[in-house]
Amino acid sequence: MFNPLQPFNALPHLPPKYDFDTVPILKAVNAANIALADLNARASKLPNPWLLMRPLLVRESVASSGIENINTTVLAVLEADILPEKKKGAPKQVWSYREAMMKGCAFVEKKGFLSTNHIIELQHEIEPNKGGIRKIPGTVIANTTTKEVLYTPPEGEKLLRDLLANLEQYLNAKDDVDPLIKMAVLHYQFEAIHPFLDGNGRVGRIIMILYLLLAKRLQLPVLFLSGYIEEHKSEYYRLLRNVTKTGDFGSFVLYMLKAVELQAASTAENVRKIEELIEKSEKKIKEELPHAHDIALCIFSEPLLTIDRLQKTLKLSARQTASKYLSIITDAGILEERKLGKHKIFYSKPFLKLLS
Ligand SMILES: Nc1ncnc2c1ncn2[C@@H]1O[C@H](COP(=O)(O)OP(=O)(O)O)[C@@H](O)[C@H]1O
Ligand SMILES: [Mg+2]
Structure with missing residues (x-):
């Protein structure tokens, strides 16, 4: 029985005992994959995709940090890059997030896999003062206003490392589960392990993008996933908790598939608009x-x-x-x-x- 006040040391290993072959999930997987293919096609048409995706990454970094109440705007973050005295607080944290994402992309590209040590490095980039696997008890997920404890993650460094090793194996294993389903499962599991003192939410969302790159469902880290999560944050929290309470992976997977589908479509539309702006400007400048x-x-x-x-x-x-x-x-x-x-x-x- 799950008790939110007790460390959830009984967190089951992956893969989950859950049958994902249902009609609603298969339909949603299909729709999300079509939208992703469209986004990839669009992004690859950009004249210099790696250069041009950088501003989009700032946007994702702002939204993902925003989910954790690190509140700032794209404009403030960009300004902080010009005025060093402004590179503190939230804008600085957003830049660290983007750094971590870039680092993660480099791991994926160079190594072709993602390991526990890579994940530890990403968290270190984001929370340098709270770096490393949790060694002491006391970390809880609580409602920010009522302070009610909603979840207590597993405790003990050895157990956390063991759970991460299992996650690493699942992440890198070749199997026949659709990568989009695996992405959602991985995200739940990572958040449930909650291996760090802080930064778990942000690192977990970076891992989703990195996993899509690894699985070749995304060619560039442009998917604006956190935009959806930020807009549907209470649902995100509720569904994460529901997996722990009832084992209902299906609803959480469906939530993430919807996020992928809608955000892939809107990111593709933005990429199209950027393409148009570049073309028009270039013509005029010429x-x-x-x-x-x-x-x-x-x-x-x-x-x-x-x-x-x-x-x-x-x-x-x-x-x-x-x-x-x-x-x-x-x-x-x-x-x-x-x-x-x-x-x-x-x-x-x-x-x-x-x-x-
Ligand atoms: N019931 C839950 N079970 C597991 N993970 C959760 C639950 N509720 C929220 N989370 C995750 O915990 C994250 C917050 O953890 P935290 O370590 O503070 O991350 P960050 O510093 O990036 O804010 C949320 O963004 C969410 O991903
Ligand atoms: Mg936090």
């Missing part, structure tokens, strides 16, 4: 300046552009040239200009709107 393609890429990979950034990207010897280019582009109506501290920043209004 009428006035050389390097139109590189300038357009720079505008849409650095949402807040500075003179120095453009100079560096285009490898221009004179800062003045970059400055002149930016005023020409601003006069052409592609960018707006404003002051940020002692810096002049340039940005595409429709692009920023799309990211916020």
Whole structure:
């Protein structure tokens, strides 16, 4: 019997004893896979996908952190990258989240698997002061307003490592369960293990994206999954808890499949809009300046552009040239200009709107 006040040391190993071959799940898997294929097709058409996905990743990082009440905006996070004195508190945590995601992508790409040690490294990036597997008891998941304890995760470093080893094995095993179902199962299990003092929610959501990359369901880490979770947060919490209480993996899997389907569709739509913005801008810039393609890429990979950034990207010897280019582009109506501290920043209004 599950008691929220007792450490859930009886958390079952993976794979779950649950029959996922139901009509609603198969239908939802299908719909999510179609939406994902569409997103992949869109994203691969971008002129420089790895460069251009970076701003989208900032958006995901803000939302995933927002689920944990680390509240800030895409704009504040981007500004903090220009003004070092602002890189503290929530914006700093969001940048750490993005760093962790990039690190995770590098693991997946280089190693072709994801290990417990990789996961520990990701958490360390996000919560450097609370790094490592929990060694002391006392971690609970509680309602933030009533303080009612909803779940007490397993305790004891050895047990946590044992559960993580089982998760690692399931994650990397080749079997015939659809990767989208496995992604949801992995997420529940990771959250139920709750191996760290803090950062479990964020690391768990990074793992979902990394797993989709590993399983080749996603070609780039662009899926804006946390947007859905943030909007349906109480349902997310309720369904996680329900798996522990009743073993109902089905409802949680269906929730995640819906998230994948809807977010893949909306991310694809955003990618399409970005593509359109790049194309239109490049055409206009071409009428006035050389390097139109590189300038357009720079505008849409650095949402807040500075003179120095453009100079560096285009490898221009004179800062003045970059400055002149930016005023020409601003006069052409592609960018707006404003002051940020002692810096002049340039940005595409429709692009920023799309990211916020
Ligand atoms: N009943 C539950 N069982 C397991 N995990 C849960 C439950 N309720 C919430 N969670 C997970 O715990 C996360 C919060 O854990 P925490 O370590 O504070 O992560 P972070 O620091 O990233 O906020 C939530 O985002 C959610 O993923
Ligand atoms: Mg937390």
